[in-house]
Amino acid sequence: xxxxxxxxxxxxxxxxxxxxxxxxxxxxxxxxxxxxxxxxxxxxxxxxxxxxxxxxxxxxxxxxxxxxxxxxxxxxxxxxxxxxxxxxxxxxxxxxxxxxxxxxxxxxxxxxxxxxxxxxxxxxxxxxxxxxxxxxxxxxxxxxxxxxxxxxxxxxxxxxxxxxxxxxxxxxxxxxxxxxxxxxxxxxxxxxxxxxxxxxxxxxxxxxxxxxxxxxxxxxxxxxxxxxxxxxxxxxxxxxxxxxxxxxxxxxxxxxxxxxxxxxxxxxxxxxxxxxxxxxxxxxxxxxxxxxxxxxxxxxxxxxxxxxxxxxxxxxxxxxxxxxxxxxxxxxxxxxxxxxxxxxxxxxxxxxxxxxxxxxxxxxxxxxxxxxxxxxxxxxxxxxxxxxxxxxxxxxxxxxxxxxxxxxxxxxxxxxxxxxxxxxxxxxxxxxxxxxxxxxxxxxxxxxxxxxxxxxxxxxxxxxxxxx
Amino acid sequence: xxxxxxxxxxxxxxxxxxxxxxxxxxxxxxxxxxxxxxxxxxxxxxxxxxxxxxxxxxxxxxxxxxxxxxxxxxxxxxxxxxxxxxxxxxxxxxxxxxxxxxxxxxxxxxxxxxxxxxxxxxxxxxxxxxxxxxxxxxxxxxxxxxxxxxxxxxxxxxxxxxxxxxxxxxxxxxxxxxxxxxxxxxxxxxxxxxxxxxxxxxxxxxxxxxxxxxxxxxxxxxxxxxxxxxxxxxxxxxxxxxxxxxxxxxxxxxxxxxxxxxxxxxxxxxxxxxxxxxxxxxxxxxxxxxxxxxxxxxxxxxxxxxxxxxxxxxxxxxxxxxxxxxxxxxxxxxxxxxxxxxxxxxxxxxxxxxxxxxxxxxxxxxxxxxxxxxxxxxxxxxxxxxxxxxxxxxxxxxxxxxxxxxxxxxxxxxxxxxxxxxxxxxxxxxxxxxxxxxxxxxxxxxxxxxxxxxxxxxxxxxxxxx
Numbered sequence: 001x002x003x004x005x006x007x008x009x010x011x012x013x014x015x016x017x018x019x020x021x022x023x024x025x026x027x028x029x030x031x032x033x034x035x036x037x038x039x040x041x042x043x044x045x046x047x048x049x050x051x052x053x054x055x056x057x058x059x060x061x062x063x064x065x066x067x068x069x070x071x072x073x074x075x076x077x078x079x080x081x082x083x084x085x086x087x088x089x090x091x092x093x094x095x096x097x098x099x100x101x102x103x104x105x106x107x108x109x110x111x112x113x114x115x116x117x118x119x120x121x122x123x124x125x126x127x128x129x130x131x132x133x134x135x136x137x138x139x140x141x142x143x144x145x146x147x148x149x150x151x152x153x154x155x156x157x158x159x160x161x162x163x164x165x166x167x168x169x170x171x172x173x174x175x176x177x178x179x180x181x182x183x184x185x186x187x188x189x190x191x192x193x194x195x196x197x198x199x200x201x202x203x204x205x206x207x208x209x210x211x212x213x214x215x216x217x218x219x220x221x222x223x224x225x226x227x228x229x230x231x232x233x234x235x236x237x238x239x240x241x242x243x244x245x246x247x248x249x250x251x252x253x254x255x256x257x258x259x260x261x262x263x264x265x266x267x268x269x270x271x272x273x274x275x276x277x278x279x280x281x282x283x284x285x286x287x288x289x290x291x292x293x294x295x296x297x298x299x300x301x302x303x304x305x306x307x308x309x310x311x312x313x314x315x316x317x318x319x320x321x322x323x324x325x326x327x328x329x330x331x332x333x334x335x336x337x338x339x340x341x342x343x344x345x346x347x348x349x350x351x352x353x354x355x356x357x358x359x360x361x362x363x364x365x366x367x368x369x370x371x372x373x374x375x376x377x378x379x380x381x382x383x384x385x386x387x388x389x390x391x392x393x394x395x396x397x398x399x400x401x402x403x404x405x406x407x408x409x410x411x412x413x414x415x416x417x418x419x420x421x422x423x424x425x426x427x428x429x430x431x432x433x434x435x436x437x438x439x440x441x442x443x444x445x446x447x448x449x450x451x452x453x454x455x456x457x458x459x460x461x462x463x464x465x466x467x468x
Numbered sequence: 469x470x471x472x473x474x475x476x477x478x479x480x481x482x483x484x485x486x487x488x489x490x491x492x493x494x495x496x497x498x499x500x501x502x503x504x505x506x507x508x509x510x511x512x513x514x515x516x517x518x519x520x521x522x523x524x525x526x527x528x529x530x531x532x533x534x535x536x537x538x539x540x541x542x543x544x545x546x547x548x549x550x551x552x553x554x555x556x557x558x559x560x561x562x563x564x565x566x567x568x569x570x571x572x573x574x575x576x577x578x579x580x581x582x583x584x585x586x587x588x589x590x591x592x593x594x595x596x597x598x599x600x601x602x603x604x605x606x607x608x609x610x611x612x613x614x615x616x617x618x619x620x621x622x623x624x625x626x627x628x629x630x631x632x633x634x635x636x637x638x639x640x641x642x643x644x645x646x647x648x649x650x651x652x653x654x655x656x657x658x659x660x661x662x663x664x665x666x667x668x669x670x671x672x673x674x675x676x677x678x679x680x681x682x683x684x685x686x687x688x689x690x691x692x693x694x695x696x697x698x699x700x701x702x703x704x705x706x707x708x709x710x711x712x713x714x715x716x717x718x719x720x721x722x723x724x725x726x727x728x729x730x731x732x733x734x735x736x737x738x739x740x741x742x743x744x745x746x747x748x749x750x751x752x753x754x755x756x757x758x759x760x761x762x763x764x765x766x767x768x769x770x771x772x773x774x775x776x777x778x779x780x781x782x783x784x785x786x787x788x789x790x791x792x793x794x795x796x797x798x799x800x801x802x803x804x805x806x807x808x809x810x811x812x813x814x815x816x817x818x819x820x821x822x823x824x825x826x827x828x829x830x831x832x833x834x835x836x837x838x839x840x841x842x843x844x845x846x847x848x849x850x851x852x853x854x855x856x857x858x859x860x861x862x863x864x865x866x867x868x869x870x871x872x873x874x875x876x877x878x879x880x881x882x883x884x885x886x887x888x889x890x891x892x893x894x895x896x897x898x899x900x901x902x903x904x905x906x907x908x909x910x911x912x913x914x915x916x917x918x919x920x921x922x923x924x925x926x927x928x929x930x931x932x933x934x
Contacts, residue, residue, distance in 0.1 A: 016824065018848070055914050056914075056919060057912075057914030057918065057919045057922070058914070060919055060922065061910070061922055065922075087865065087867040087868055088867045089865065089867075090865065092864065093864060093865050096858070096865075097856075098865050098867070098868060100868070100869065101846070101854075103850055103873075105873070105874075106850075182874065190672060193672060194669055194670060194672060197665070197668070197669035197672065198666055198669040198670075200665070200669075201662055201665035201666040201668075201669055202662060202666075204658060204661060204662060204665065204677070204679070204874065204875055204877070204878070206878040206879075209672065211672070223901060224901065224904075226904075227901060227902075227904045228901075230904065230907065230911065231907065234910075234911055234912075270911070270912075271911055271912035271913065272912060272913070273913070279912065279913065280913075280914070281912035281913050281914045282912075356484065367901065368901070369901050371898075374898060375898075378569070378896060378898075380486075382571055382574075382892065382894070383894065384894070384895070385894060385895040385896070385897075386569075386894060386895070386896045386897070387896075387897045387898075387899070388896075388897070388898040388899060389898070389899045389900060389901045390897065390899040393561075393897055393899065394566070394895045394896070394897035395895075397555065397557065397558065397561065397566055397895075397897065399555035399556040399557070399566070400555055400566060400568065400895035400896075400897065401568065401893055401895055402895065403893075403895075405571075405573070405892040405894070406573075406650065406672065407672055409672070410672070410674040411674075412893065412895075424850065424873040425869060425871075425880065426850070426851065426852070426853060426854055426873070427852075427853040427854070427861060427862070427868040427869050427870065427871075427880075428846065428853070428854045428855075428856070428868075429853075429854070429855050429856065429858050429861045429864065429865060429868065430839075430842060430846075430855075430856035430857070430858075431855075431856060431857040431858040432857065433691060433692065433695060433696075433835070433836070433837050433857045434695075436692075436694075436695045436698065439698075439699075440698075442529075442702070443698065443702055443738070443739055444525075444702075444738075444739035444740060444747065444749035444750070445739065445740075445741070445747065445748075445749050446523050446524075446525035446526070446748070446749045447525075448524075450525070451524070451525045451528060451529070454529065455528065455529075455533060
């Protein structure tokens with residue numbers, strides 16, 4: 001029995017009917033989404049607290065506010081984004097209408113993860129709805145409380161003939177992926193990313209994959225250790241480290257490590273107190289499985305700061321590891337927890353080599369007082385995004401595209417990039433039916449003379465293919 | 469034995485060395501490509517005659533000059549395209565530097581087809597080189613004459629540490645696809661498109677797939693039949709129909725069909741003479757296998773015009789079929805030959821429904837004197853590209869992107885779109901290390917006051933104090 005066929009057929013029919021095309025309909029959906037956030041703020045905060053022990057501050061800043069901003073941006077710009085985009089014409093096409101039309105793909109599938117279960121579900125949804133698609137949302141089954149609200153409350157705010165939430169685990173998701181979608185937007189890990197892309201390949205479905213990686217954080221000798229420690233600590237331990245763009249490990253010289261360690265301890269104590277486990281500002285690990293995984297990583301290298309854990313709360317202390325070897329698990333997999341290994345390098349060159357030997361990460365960070373150093377790291381590496389002297393701020397600016405490269409993903413979104421991601425860009429040329437005499441020069445029987453005339457017309461920069 | 473491992477490793481090392489990054493290197497490659505086209509014009513024309521009986525006119529127009537123009541466009545615009553693209557900042561990132569940097573992906577694989585073997589190999593190559601990648605080119609083994617020139621002459625012009633041509637058939641291509649590439653650009657049919665994307669999925673390699681489909685051509689009652697017939701015939705029989713954006717079938721009313729048929733005959737006779745087989749303006753079918761396939765299609769419906777064929781020359785006459793049923797092979801597969809079926813519909817509405825019941829095509833055409841009719845067709849269907857009263861859009865206007873949707877493909881290229889396709893767009897934010905006091909506002913311990921201020925800041929100005 002296929003539990004999804006009916007839902008998908010219903011949505012496909014709604015799309016074919018054209019209901020989602022008019023700007024008014026799309027604006028209404030976005031306003032519905034906005035009301036959903038406004039009217040259920042407390043409910044959502046409670047769910048996030050339940051799922052991840054997320055403080056209201058973090059929930060507000062990284063989930064609710066970001067989603068609201070994206071909705072507002074889309075509502076403000078919808079009409080201008082929807083406009084046909086005229087393209088430069090040449091002399092020959094002066095009488096023609098030449099433009100790129102943005103069209104919805106049709107039925108979009110959004111598969112969301114559990115770490116920012118609101119943000120990473122709603123922000124793609126904003127783009128898909130603004131672009132005029134029908135949407136199937138598959139929230140993560142790990143963030144159960146948020147999943148419940150998305151499944152039971154959110155649909156009431158949207159037109160349910162064009163929107164559906166489906167629930168389930170890996171097996172149901174696999175079943176879902178056997179169906180044909182017109183676009184698939186996936187946020188998660190690279191292993192599942194491969195599965196999603198392989199499934200999409202069967203139907204020639206285009207995809208955006210927001211994956212992960214080990215995001216390097218290079219700390220130069222020339223820096224103020226406390227400032228760097230504050231920033232790195234905040235971005236690492238935010239959401240208890242469960243952030244795809246968090247700094248995953250630090251690369252620095254042994255000297256800088258010596259200066260960083262006390263500064264990191266100082267930052268951690270200042271942020272979370274002497275007993276971080278009792279700080280309301282610190283999150284918890286999503287599940288038993290991930291908790292065990294992270295507890296295992298605590299055995300790598302040597303614990304310099306933290307290292308405590310409490311299974312009953314799925315609590316892992318803000319931890320810094322030193323003396324780690326590249327072959328240890330903590331340097332092999334994406335950490336996705338409040339553990340920060342420091343790896344020593346003897347120079348900037350060595351750091352760059354180290355980074356380039358590995359998979360391209362989603363984010364890359366470089367801290368230095370020297371502009372030159374930061375620019376060198378930027379110029380000699382590749383990553384989804386890059387931030388000099390700060391953490392994942394780049395993803396809060398909607399005018400920057402957010403996406404990976406290589407093993408960290410493909411495609412991008414946020415702001416207008418979301419709208420463009422969920423739209424097919426259709427090239428259009430509309431010509432008047434007359435003027436046939438002029439065009440005759442291109443027809444057979446081909447003659448060298450006609451060819452010369454045509455080529456002259458084409459060679460003129462402004463006058464390509466006049467007589468075509 | 470893996471015949472490709474060494475070549476790929478060499479190219480990867482060259483890319484890691486950074487050789488392809490500077491604008492000067494890329495410009496040198498593009499200039500060399502330009503010289504290749506200029507110095508081997510006759511050689512290429514002869515190869516195209518050999519492969520497809522392509523006339524000099526068609527070869528120049530749709531292959532050589534088109535490539536020249538793309539190379540020239542890239543050379544002219546390279547510095548601009550390579551520039552970091554600043555983005556709008558919010559109030560409090562004013563001291564920061566925020567921009568999008570275009571970076572090459574690394575090792576790019578371009579798999580090209582046989583129907584426009586120069587164009588569909590070199591135009592993607594222009595984009596890949598301009599964007600700073602190392603490139604592996606896999607030309608089609610079916611267009612043997614052109615394949616030879618691309619394999620033996622082209623590499624002499626380019627830096628061979630960063631560029632290689634690999635040869636072979638389906639088996640070799642599959643072997644090649646087991647390797648990891650940083651981008652794959654494929655032009656071909658949907659069936660192989662799926663195989664390419666599945667192979668790419670194993671390595672999380674992004675792809676552009678330029679596929680095909682049955683491109684509908686709606687002809688309204690309100691039109692001048694001769695004008696329409698001229699245009700449709702030219703686009704259909706150009707390169708003997710072996711064009712992914714050619715009109716594949718016509719949709720019109722029985723009345724319009726009555727007026728179109730003599731007009732089509734007239735156009736065909738005017739273009740190719742009484743005996744099209746002896747016209748130098750008409751191409752030939754690429755291979756025995758495709759010839760047989762097309763000859764089979766001649767049995768569908770009823771031949772209204774043409775229908776002749778000659779195996780010894782792989783010649784198929786410019787043909788129009790009528791009374792075809794949707795279930796017949798000619799309406800099931802992409803024709804890719806000089807055969808034009810006409811399918812009757814009783815209204816625009818029926819035509820739109822017919823089109824929307826089928827896979828999204830690469831191109832869609834509507835011919836009508838009425839702007840409204842053209843607009844309706846545009847608004848209520850989807851396709852890679854759309855032409856109103858016109859075909860061969862990208863030939864006419866290079867600033868238009870060429871790409872499919874749904875079954876006809878994903879991604880697009882030509883001009884700047886090529887450069888952007890072969891570049892990773894990296895979001896960059898450079899902040900100063902100072903001003904730490906400002907950051908204090910968002911550090912834990914989180915308090916209600918901090919939250920209120922952050923809420924205010926984020927609401928009106930975007931992430932002000934983060």
